[in-house]
Each structure stands twice: as structure tokens, then as C-alpha cells.
Amino acid sequence: MQEQKFKYQGIGREYQKQLLTAWYERLQNAKNDGRKVAYLFVPGNVAEFLRVFDFELVFPEVNALQCGVRKTSGDLILKAEDIGYSSDVCGYVKNDIGMMLQGNIGPSGTEIPKPDLLLCTYCGCTTFIKWFEALAHFYDVPLVMLDVPYMRDGEISDTDRQYIVEQLKELIPLCEKITGNKFDYDKLVEAMKHSAEAEDLWVQILHSAKHKPSPFDSYFEAVFFMAPIYVLRGLPECTDYYREALKEIYERIEHGVGPIPDEKVRVVIEGPPPWPHFRAFWELLKHWGVCAVASSYSKVGGFWDHGFRHDYTKPFESIADYCLTCYTNQNLPMRTELLRSYAEEYSADAIVIHSVKSCRSFSVGQADMREQFIRKWDIPTLLVESDLADPRYFQAAQLKNRIDAFFESLEHKRLVKV
Amino acid sequence: MEKQMTFEEKIEHYRTIIDDVSYPTVNKWKEEHPNKKVVGMFPVYTPYELPHAAGMLPVGVFGAGGKIEIDHADSRIQSFVCSIARSTLELGLTERLKNFDALYFTSICDVARNLSGIWQTNFPQQLVEYIHFPQNMNNSSAPKHYRAELQKLVSNLEQLSGKKITNEDLLNSIKTFNRNRELCLQLYHIKSTTPHLLSTFEAYIVLRLGTLLPVEEHSQLLEGIIPQIHQRKRTARDFVRVMIEGSFCEQPPLELMQVIEDAGCYIVDDDLLLHSRWFNEAVPLNGDPLLSLAESYINRSRYSSVRHYGNKSRKEQFLEKIKSGKVDGVLFCAPKFCEPALLDYVVLKDELEKHNISYMTFEYEEKMGVFESIRMQVETFVESVLFFS
Numbered sequence: 001m002q003e004q005k006f007k008y009q010g011i012g013r014e015y016q017k018q019l020l021t022a023w024y025e026r027l028q029n030a031k032n033d034g035r036k037v038a039y040l041f042v043p044g045n046v047a048e049f050l051r052v053f054d055f056e057l058v059f060p061e062v063n064a065l066q067c068g069v070r071k072t073s074g075d076l077i078l079k080a081e082d083i084g085y086s087s088d089v090c091g092y093v094k095n096d097i098g099m100m101l102q103g104n105i106g107p108s109g110t111e112i113p114k115p116d117l118l119l120c121t122y123c124g125c126t127t128f129i130k131w132f133e134a135l136a137h138f139y140d141v142p143l144v145m146l147d148v149p150y151m152r153d154g155e156i157s158d159t160d161r162q163y164i165v166e167q168l169k170e171l172i173p174l175c176e177k178i179t180g181n182k183f184d185y186d187k188l189v190e191a192m193k194h195s196a197e198a199e200d201l202w203v204q205i206l207h208s209a210k211h212k213p214s215p216f217d218s219y220f221e222a223v224f225f226m227a228p229i230y231v232l233r234g235l236p237e238c239t240d241y242y243r244e245a246l247k248e249i250y251e252r253i254e255h256g257v258g259p260i261p262d263e264k265v266r267v268v269i270e271g272p273p274p275w276p277h278f279r280a281f282w283e284l285l286k287h288w289g290v291c292a293v294a295s296s297y298s299k300v301g302g303f304w305d306h307g308f309r310h311d312y313t314k315p316f317e318s319i320a321d322y323c324l325t326c327y328t329n330q331n332l333p334m335r336t337e338l339l340r341s342y343a344e345e346y347s348a349d350a351i352v353i354h355s356v357k358s359c360r361s362f363s364v365g366q367a368d369m370r371e372q373f374i375r376k377w378d379i380p381t382l383l384v385e386s387d388l389a390d391p392r393y394f395q396a397a398q399l400k401n402r403i404d405a406f407f408e409s410l411e412h413k414r415l416v417k418v
Numbered sequence: 419m420e421k422q423m424t425f426e427e428k429i430e431h432y433r434t435i436i437d438d439v440s441y442p443t444v445n446k447w448k449e450e451h452p453n454k455k456v457v458g459m460f461p462v463y464t465p466y467e468l469p470h471a472a473g474m475l476p477v478g479v480f481g482a483g484g485k486i487e488i489d490h491a492d493s494r495i496q497s498f499v500c501s502i503a504r505s506t507l508e509l510g511l512t513e514r515l516k517n518f519d520a521l522y523f524t525s526i527c528d529v530a531r532n533l534s535g536i537w538q539t540n541f542p543q544q545l546v547e548y549i550h551f552p553q554n555m556n557n558s559s560a561p562k563h564y565r566a567e568l569q570k571l572v573s574n575l576e577q578l579s580g581k582k583i584t585n586e587d588l589l590n591s592i593k594t595f596n597r598n599r600e601l602c603l604q605l606y607h608i609k610s611t612t613p614h615l616l617s618t619f620e621a622y623i624v625l626r627l628g629t630l631l632p633v634e635e636h637s638q639l640l641e642g643i644i645p646q647i648h649q650r651k652r653t654a655r656d657f658v659r660v661m662i663e664g665s666f667c668e669q670p671p672l673e674l675m676q677v678i679e680d681a682g683c684y685i686v687d688d689d690l691l692l693h694s695r696w697f698n699e700a701v702p703l704n705g706d707p708l709l710s711l712a713e714s715y716i717n718r719s720r721y722s723s724v725r726h727y728g729n730k731s732r733k734e735q736f737l738e739k740i741k742s743g744k745v746d747g748v749l750f751c752a753p754k755f756c757e758p759a760l761l762d763y764v765v766l767k768d769e770l771e772k773h774n775i776s777y778m779t780f781e782y783e784e785k786m787g788v789f790e791s792i793r794m795q796v797e798t799f800v801e802s803v804l805f806f807s
């Protein structure tokens with residue numbers, strides 16, 4: 001789909017880029033415009049709540065992944081290692097600290113403003129806590145924890161939900177103090193409505209991958225398409241984006257085209273991508289006509305495809321449920337079952353696990369998942385290892401060998417079956 | 419027999435017990451109490467009081483300390499993960515934990531968290547708990563939430579044992595563990611005030627044994643050895659007073675402690691087996707016992723890299739500990755791949771640099787066999803501290 005053939009072709013990528021550029025510019029001007037800045041994580045981000053106070057939102061993970069895509073993460077990681085960070089810890093943390101050490105110039109060359117509030121939305125990953133503790137040390141600003149209990153029992157309990165609601169309510173005075181803006185219930189409702197609408201549209205895009213051929217790659221494309229719902233949720237432009245992006249998807253369905261010219265294999269992908277080698281990784285799979293019809297990574301910032309929507313009629317409770325159900329906060333048995341069910345729902349032929357060495361939150365347990373997919377459910381599963389930020393861990397030749405061997409044998413098995 | 423043994427003989431004897439990965443003390447207890455349950459406790463801090471109140475034996479599970487080969491766990495946990503997680507799973511897969519009826523993991527890190535998930539899948543016959551500790555210490559509903567978490571554990575234990583756990587049972591357990599903590603702290607007091615009388619190597623063995631015995635038995639044993647330690651005839655040396663930071667979960671090889679001490683250090687404080695003295699005050703015995711435990715976690719815990727702090731940051735508490743322990747230098751001694759320790763290291767050493775306090779750093783693994791280079795590094799460190807002070 002290189003040359004422009006259709007009306008909406010490329011809009012999903014392009015419009016997204018425009019919105020992110022505008023967002024980074026707004027961030028650069030935040031201090032001059034007298035706006036306060038909150039740092040938070042993508043999983044469990046309480047964007048709607050913070051927008052009530054007109055905070056500008058910075059997501060250090062998004063900066064890190066953008067640096068990865070732009071191939072600056074390697075140098076930034078080394079900067080962090082220079083001040084004592086081990087080569088074995090989370091690459092995102094080191095990327096972020098490295099960026100801070102270099103004057104906090106973000107991936108697109110604009111300056112990222114210093115935080116006025118660090119809100120650690122602890123949503124599964126314990127490294128989040130260590131990361132923001134380090135930022136609190138270096139920036140010397142207040143750190144507040146939003147303590148989101150892990151989904152340890154496989155379901156939401158009232159106790160956990162109420163706990164988050166109470167924390168949010170207690171956070172109001174601090175946010176008012178920092179920004180000078182009063183809490184406004186109607187504003188919260190308005191943001192929640194925008195979110196729910198955008199979520200509806202996004203889910204339609206995700207579900208479109210059930211078509212054959214799939215009009216959408218739920219991993220390699222989703223990472224672009226999901227950016228607005230992660231960083232701009234609660235704003236009207238976010239909803240507008242999904243309205244436009246969905247047009248592109250419908251158009252593809254209408255013309256029977258998809259991201260892979262000749263879809264041969266449908267897979268479910270687990271784990272974050274290797275950002276510094278994103279293209280190379282995609283090419284390795286494209287070579288075999290692989291389309292990712294579902295992925296877990298596209299759910300780290302919210303799990304909407306099984307029905308959850310931000311609900312303005314009970315905003316606090318709904319935000320709590322949103323935090324609890326993000327993919328990073330789901331326990332291992334839930335994650336395993338989710339991937340298995342995706343394979344079924346989206347008629348996938350295999351599961352591919354991209355295991356990220358420095359992200360133990362995702363990777364510990366993936367080998368065990370693989371065992372189960374193969375033994376219990378007879379789903380062919382490939383596990384490959386590299387990293388999401390650290391380019392040193394990407395061994396192209398080795399990855400190619402493993403990927404080729406896997407898809408070759410898959411192809412062979414199919415031929416034998418037919 | 420125990421009574422007539424010298425302190426040194428006891429240490430030698432205890433060491434054979436803690437080195438035995440077949441859990442001899444647990445097997446013996448199980449033989450004597452065939453109808454009672456054993457609960458494994460993964461570090462760092464776990465509420466031992468609860469299984470105790472249920473009449474069960476809580477037992478520390480600290481991996482295999484390099485004593486077994488990792489053959490089966492490799493297919494389930496990849497190689498870039500700390501040894502304690504891998505070897506604990508290996509213990510399970512090789513049926514060395516078959517006498518355990520339940521296992522507790524807590525929200526210390528992503529590895530322990532996911533290990534609890536792997537456990538649920540692979541050992542469905544065991545009760546697996548993943549305890550969520552509060553992370554927002556300043557939130558007024560944190561004690562209530564953690565109390566509910568404890569209540570859930572209690573209910574599950576009741577189901578497991580078929581016996582109701584009363585408030586009286588809980589208060590009795592709290593009291594019993596308060597006493598044990600007090601005795602463990604006495605060892606730390608000796609290490610700090612008269613470090614020549616008790617090495618960390620020895621103190622560690624005594625405390626580690628405590629993770630394998632019924633708590634009453636361990637307290638009795640401590641009551642017996644503390645006077646023995648005081649009576650030891652050993653001369654104080656001109657050693658450097660150091661503190662170990664970072665060894666709170668996976669435990670360093672015993673040889674490593676010996677090497678550090680042999681190189682001219684008194685390890686006057688550390689974060690080894692931190693659960694044995696987790697609270698810096700006794701858990702109150704008046705009022706609702708579960709709420710007392712919950713409030714104690716929030717207000718009376720020692721700092722650690724795996725517990726988010728409240729009003730006082732970790733680095734402040736770290737510096738206070740250095741000051742009150744009259745520590746000359748800090749040894750950052752962390753397990754390879756241990757994210758909480760390795761990430762905290764940067765912040766903590768920054769504080770040391772600001773305050774001109776010496777430190778050195780190294781990583782360990784369970785399977786580590788050669789300590790020579792560390793010995794040399796520590797010797798150089800000791801010389802530099804002596805020279806500059």
C-alpha cells in the first residue's frame with residue numbers, strides 16, 4: 001500500500017504523527033503558558049482525572065519508546081549506565097534518565113518540561129515505583145503513589161476498587177494546590193465522555209482484524225494507532241482521530257486489502273516490540289506473510305476490547321476499574337488465557353512471544369506460557385528474545401534463523417494437513 | 419545435647435541444617451504433626467504471624483543457594499532473572515517442596531510477582547497467595563485496605579486447616595513473633611556494639627535457622643546462645659565498620675560474608691534476612707490484631723528497596739542507619755539481575771557521594787564459586803577507608 005490509491009489511505013499514521021507533534025510542542029511551551037506538568041505511566045493513566053486540573057501530561061515511557069524508534073536510545077542508555085545504572089535493568093528507565101541527563105530534550109527535539117507532580121500510577125509493574133523514586137530524587141519534586149492492587153485473584157474486588165477511589169479523592173487537594181485549579185465534576189464527566197467515545201471507535205479497529213485478510217496489523221500498526229488513546233485520551237481531538245482512522249480501516253475492508261500484501265499466517269503477538277529494530281523485526285515476519293491479528297501490547301494502556309468503557313455516570317469507580325484491568329496489571333494466568341482466547345477469536349495460526357530481557361514484568365513467565373500453549377492447547381508458539389530499548393540485545397541473524405525455522409515448519413505442517 | 423555445645427559447635431551444626439535443601443527440620447515437623455500444614459514464605463517480609471496463628475509452620479523459602487543444578491526451571495523462566503527465582507522454581511519442580519501446603523509471595527518485584535503466577539499454574543495442589551502490600555503509605559485508607567488483604571489470607575488459611583482463627587490466636591502469634599524479633603535484634607545489637615564477639619557469618623546462620631524452625635524453638639535457642647556470645651573471649655580488632663546494602667531478597671553465598679570479614683571488615687549492619695527484624699517497634703497487642711499488623715507495616719517497617727516509603731524517604735533512613743551504626747563505608751552487594759536493588763543503588767550512592775561516605779559495589783549469584791577478586795577489592799577498599807579517615 002505504498003502509492004496513494006484510496007481516499008483515506010495512510011491517515012491513521014499521518015494524523016497520529018500530527019497530533020503527537022502538536023502535543024510535544026504544547027509540552028515545550030507548557031511552562032511559558034503557565035501550565036503545570038504531571039508525569040505518569042501509560043498503564044492505568046488517570047488522564048481524565050488530571051485533565052480536570054489542566055495538567056499537561058508527560059509519559060516517560062512514550063518518550064523512551066519514541067527514542068527507541070528514532071534510534072537514540074542506545075546512547076541515552078549508556079549515559080545512564082555512566083552514572084551507575086546496571087546493564088541489566090529496564091531499558092526504558094535508563095533511556096529516560098539518560099534523556100534527563102542530557103537536558104531533557106525529547107525524541108522530537110523539543111524540550112520536555114520538568115514535572116510539578118510525579119504521579120506513579122503503579123499498575124502492575126514494580127519497576128514503575130523504582131523509576132519514579134529515582135525521578136523524585138533527581139528532580140526533587142513530590143512523588144505520589146496511586147496504589148493499584150494487582151489482579152491477584154483474577155477479578156476485580158470491591159475492596160480494591162474502593163481503595164483506588166479513595167486515593168483519587170484524597171489526591172484532589174494536592175492537584176488543586178499545585179495547579180491552582182479547583183476540582184470540577186462536570187469537567188471530569190466531559191473528559192470521560194470523550195474517552196468512552198474514542199474507546200468505542202478504537203475497539204472497532206481492533207476487532208476489524210477478525211476479517212480475512214485482516215485490514216489491520218494489531219501489533220506493528222497498532223503501536224501507531226494506539227498512541228492517541230494513550231496520551232490524549234479525554235480530549236476531543238483524540239476522538240476525532242479514531243473517527244478518521246476507522247475510515248481508513250473500513251476502506252481497507254471494502255477493498256479487501258491489509259497491511260500485508262498477501263496474508264498467509266495469522267498470529268497473536270505477546271510482549272512489547274524491539275523499538276530500535278522495529279522495522280527489521282516487522283520485515284522478518286512480513287517475509288512469511290505474517291499478520292498480527294491480536295496482541296497484548298496494544299492493551300497495556302487499557303483493556304477495552306472485552307467491554308470496558310470509561311463511564312461518566314460513576315467516574316471514580318470507572319477510573320479504578322480502568323486501572324485495575326490494564327494488561328500490565330493482569331496476573332499470569334489471566335494473561336495466558338487472554339492470549340489463548342485471542343488465538344481462537346481471531347483465528348490465529350500461532351502465537352509469537354517477543355520476550356524483552358530488561359522488562360521482567362512482561363518476560364518472567366513467558367517461557368512457562370509457551371509451554372502451556374504448546375502442551376495444553378497445541379498452539380504453535382515461537383519465543384524470541386531481544387529488548388525494547390537496548391539495541392545491543394537485538395541479534396538479527398539469530399532472530400532470523402529462529403523466525404524462519406518456525407514459519408517454515410508451520411508452512412510444512414499446513415501442507416501436510418491439506 | 420544442644421545445651422552442652424559451645425557456640426562454635428552450634429554454628430557448625432546449624433550450618434549443616436541450613437545447607438540441606440531437603441528441608442530436614444520441616445520433614446521432621448511434618449512427621450510429628452502429620453495433620454498440620456506448612457506454608458512457604460518467599461522473602462522479603464511476609465506476615466509469618468498468620469500461618470502461625472492457624473497452627474501451621476511458616477518456613478522461609480530462599481532458593482537453593484547454588485546447591486542444586488537448574489535443569490527443569492530453565493524451560494519456564496529465562497536466564498536473565500535472579501537466581502533465587504530460578505532455583506526456587508527448581509526446588510518445586512524437583513518435588514523438594516512437596517511437604518509445603520501453601521506458598522506466599524508478595525509485591526516486592528515483578529519477578530516474585532510472576533513467579534507466583536507460574537506457581538499457580540504448575541502446582542495447582544498448593545495454595546498460592548500473592549500479597550499486595552500498600553504502596554501509598556500516606557493514604558488514609560491504606561491500613562484498611564491492607565487489613566482486608568490480611569483478612570483474606572486468614573480466611574484462606576481457615577479453609578486450608580478447617581479451623582477458625584480467633585483474635586486470641588492472632589494476638590498470641592503477634593506476641594510470639596514480637597519476642598523473636600526482639601531476640602534477633604539483640605544479635606544485631608551485639609554485632610553493632612561488640613562486632614568482634616559475633617561475626618555476620620555466624621549471626622546469619624543463626625537467623626537463617628530461624629526461618630526453618632518453629633518460632634518458639636528458635637526463640638529458646640536464641641535465649642541460650644546470646645549469653646554464650648557475651649562470654650566469648652575474643653579481642654577487638656582494628657577493622658573497618660561496614661554496612662551491607664542490597665542483599666534483602668536473594669541471599670549472598672556464606673563464603674562471601676566470610677571473605678568480606680576476613681578482608682578486615684566488621685559488618686555492623688546489613689539487610690540480610692530482613693523479615694527477622696522488619697518492624698522497628700513491637701506490633702501493638704491492644705486492639706484489632708489484623709489492623710495492628712497492617713498499621714505496623716505502614717508505620718513501623720524498616721526501610722527496604724522493596725517497600726515504598728511514607729513521610730521519610732528511603733535515602734534519609736539509609737543515612738540515619740549509617741550514622742547511628744557509626745558505619746565507615748557501605749558495601750552495595752546485590753544479586754545479579756535484582757532490579758529493586760540495582761535501581762536503588764544509583765540513588766543511594768548519590769547520597770553517599772554527597773556526604774563523602776566511602777562505598778564499593780559488587781554483584782553475586784547463587785552459583786558463585788570464586789571469591790578471590792572480591793577479597794582483593796574489599797582489601798583495597800579497607801585500605802582506602804583507613805587511609806582517608
Ligand code: SF4
Pocket residue numbers: 090091092093125126127128328358359360361362388
Ligand atoms: S519493566 Fe517493562 S513494564 Fe516495567 S517500566 Fe520497564 S519496560 Fe515498562
Ligand code: SF4
Pocket residue numbers: 500502503526527528529530667668724753755756757758759
Ligand atoms: S532477588 Fe530481587 S529480583 Fe529476584 S525476586 Fe528478589 S527482589 Fe525480586
